[in-house]
Amino acid sequence: MTEEVTRSARVRSWLAGRSLRQILLAVGAVILLVSGAFGGLKQAEADQRDTLEAGRPHLSEPIDLTIKRVAWSDDLGEVIGPSEYGRYLLVIADVSSNQDRSVDGGVVREALRFTGLQGFSASQVDTDPVRSEDAEPQVIVTDDRTRLDGLGPGLTYEVAFIWQQQASEPLPTSVRLLTRSHGFRQGTFDDAEGWFDIADDAVGRFPVTEFGAS
């Protein structure tokens, strides 16, 4: 016990004799030595995300996406009907694939999200309110109002990504959109190949207009 007290007193006394500069240099040297054993300090990557603009094509692997406009509506008329949740928020965009093998519709639905909004229906099946980043849209081909099941090679579709938001949430006048890319690899569960590893890759702010108003 006495020996421990003596040792800590000696350490305190030794530290008291060092200048602040010496202590900082010593701490820096320890950080360098310890981090060096694990590969050294690495410069943090700057935000590489691209900026989305209306009418400008953007590759969000494996989908080529050109956002045209963002709109809202209470009622999308024939086929889709009025929103029982509150309102629709839509993104009208052209989509195609740069791949030689078709891309599943689920990958398309994962490619686009609003950010920073609340009160979205989680999906068509699950209507629990979630934040916009967690809400899956339905993707409808505007030409014939059918669901886009997949993207075949060499075909470009104009589609509407459609979400529903609770009417109690304020109607946004502008929104921030986020695109998300995927990586192709073999799945760990059953070795089947597919598109996994979703990563944010571009953001942009767009005005929201009423659907049907020009």
Added chain:
Amino acid sequence: MRVPRPSRTQLGTGALVVAALAVGQVLEEQLPQGSDGGRLFERPVSMGQTIQMRTGDFTPRTVEGATTILRSIGSGIRSPGVVVVLSFDFVSRGESSSLRYGELRDGDGRVTVFGPSGERNDVSCEGGPVGIVVHCTAVVEADPETLPGSTMGLAGDELDPRFDDMAVVDLDISAADVEAWKRAVDLEVDVREVAGMG
């Protein structure tokens, strides 16, 4: 300290374990990996010809195309390319079986995969009674520029078709066919029908 000497049985067991590990390693290296390992057994077939698949007999009948189609059940579609419609017959063998996986391989080797219950691309061939002919259709959109020379594969399970067999139909589509289909509209498509019913 004296190290105990292993018996002949212990030595033999050890040698067998090492040998089994070595054989496993060689097999792991030699057997096909990834998507190649589970690839389907392809059974090429021409229009009008019948082939025996693992679960039944398959006969492709006709192939047609248009830019828009109308379905007897479900949604019609308007395509930015052309819609290819293959009509075929399937007779289940042993037990009622379905064909729920389709893939169109175009003339450039590009592949469009599709399954049942799609609103646009769809293969509609749910199993009928054993031994009874079911008239089925496969509907898939394609880029008209690379359609000549296409084949269509049809197999059992849409979620995981690997390791099973697949009929690969030579669609025999010519450039003249594609030109005609680019001008054709409102092709009427009958969804699955069991012979003698409906």
